[in-house]
Amino acid sequence: MAHLLSTSCSLNIPSCRKPSFQQLNQGLIGLPTSFTVKTSKSPIQTVILSAQRSQRCHTVYATATPFTPTQSRSGLHQSSNDPSKAKRVMIIGGDGYCGWATALHLSNKGYEVAIVDSLIRRLFDHQLGLDSLTPIASIHDRLRCWKSLTGKNIELYIGDICDFEFLSESFKSFEPDAVVHFGEQRSAPYSMIDRSRAVFTQHNNVIGTLNVLFAMKEFRQECHLVKLGTMGEYGTPNIDIEEGYITINHNGRTDTLPYPKQASSFYHLSKVHDSHNIAFTCKAWGIRATDLNQGVVYGVRTDETAMHEELCNRLDYDGVFGTALNRFCVQAAVGHPLTVYGKGGQ
């Protein structure tokens, strides 16, 4: 089962920052500092990874070619060097379930938003013969509708973040202050269908995130990454799960070490790999990152998606991308016996 950030979340803009969160989020430039997330497993697990920016020199070679975004930048664009101006948030995977709701929410709150998406999630539906229960408009119609309703522009970069040339041009063009990275294959069942989909999942997720880290280091060193992990990285150990790290006393010595990972699908493993890669770049390069290991996400309406039917978010109820709760609801609505998952504990 995929575990995704709740779209039913309450986001506080910077002026509402709670003092107790200041310390943890000191590197989170202008992004919301408090998330209230509905989760079926536990309170949200937030891992803050930051480090003093080191002086080491690492060289990145990338091919740069001219690039034209699908939509031109808003005439209201203001330089991100001016702290009083709107912060610029790049949402990778912004056409997906969590990404779309997040993009609209942040746009509505006054952030300058860009969506980066390959739209491959829509291809999966075609290939597997699946569809959202709620009809969803194309990303182009979605953005036109949002602009006509609110006057707010959301930039769109269509491409694959595994293609570093595309990603680097997106970074240079949009100049994000923060990147929210939802752009991964997010279904555990999909990753377990066969070898090619297992390999696709790990390649797509691990290499895509590596490219994001290199793009931040190369083009936007002050940028903050908010990366979607999963509670499933920790598995189901017989001790309390701590947020990211655990202090261990062993043979007379003590250290605080990364909490052990025990993932249970090639998808969950890809998130474990991401977390290790991100933690390393925080230490080695001073990358600013927040690794969110959240539980299952549910719900389909947010204030913004409810504004117009063309803004409607997707609701997956199939056996590959539909979560258990979505399937239970749909099955109950049509009088179909509930599918038992695993030991039926859900």
Place this chain on the structure above:
Amino acid sequence: MAHLLSTSCSLNIPSCRKPSFQQLNQGLIGLPTSFTVKTSKSPIQTVILSAQRSQRCHTVYATATPFTPTQSRSGLHQSSNDPSKAKRVMIIGGDGYCGWATALHLSNKGYEVAIVDSLIRRLFDHQLGLDSLTPIASIHDRLRCWKSLTGKNIELYIGDICDFEFLSESFKSFEPDAVVHFGEQRSAPYSMIDRSRAVFTQHNNVIGTLNVLFAMKEFRQECHLVKLGTMGEYGTPNIDIEEGYITINHNGRTDTLPYPKQASSFYHLSKVHDSHNIAFTCKAWGIRATDLNQGVVYGVRTDETAMHEELCNRLDYDGVFGTALNRFCVQAAVGHPLTVYGKGGQ
């Protein structure tokens, strides 16, 4: 720095098994059960991963096409279904530093050996302008020389294990009882040169090992994997490093969990990713695997490579593939000041 299995190792054939190793190596079909490894860090770290073969059904789709090995199978080949016959060991990366010495050693001990190698290690030398201090013959000349000296045949499959079609045909053709997997990009400095080499390292190592796991599951479920990891997976924690797992008491409960990983390069991280993937397939599919987290390897001569100059192993002393000890020896020999690494603790 790359950490590789020692080629200066003492290998005991099955008839010499020490009883105390029987339990740990119960799944290691006919392979040596005791390794004496010279390491500059600590005694060898051996993680035994095994599980009851589950009854779950996972389907692997692979395209099968006719395949002709470079060398035909020895006329002395005997079916691996007969326990009295020679066991068949596939050595992935068998043209490399550890792989070549291991292939000759096992062939000399009476195992049926096949080398699977893409020869890309030789390409790295060309691309970076490096070379082994000791002249090494081509893999074809090496194998011809070995055959002429000993009468023993080593099969050769040249190709990339990231190409599952090639790998699956190699498995179906050779039918290994055990796979020793050295076939990864093994230099930390190489993985840190630039983005493309970081991505290459993680893609090559993680996807290659995933393919080996799927090939074992699909074609040789009783096969045992011996996989080269590195002590560097554990980093340098301030508590004793345990072999693979550590028992943690926390808030009144206890569990034995994977030892936390803190890798320090994209290469070391790739080994961490491999270890997580392997552990999962052991649990989910009952794959039999031994994950060797060994220290730095040194030395260039084994009994077999010393038989003839065409069997000579490589000695790397450059800044990318040469280990610190090799560089110190070569620098001392030519009167060059020793290169200081890190804090100079070596």
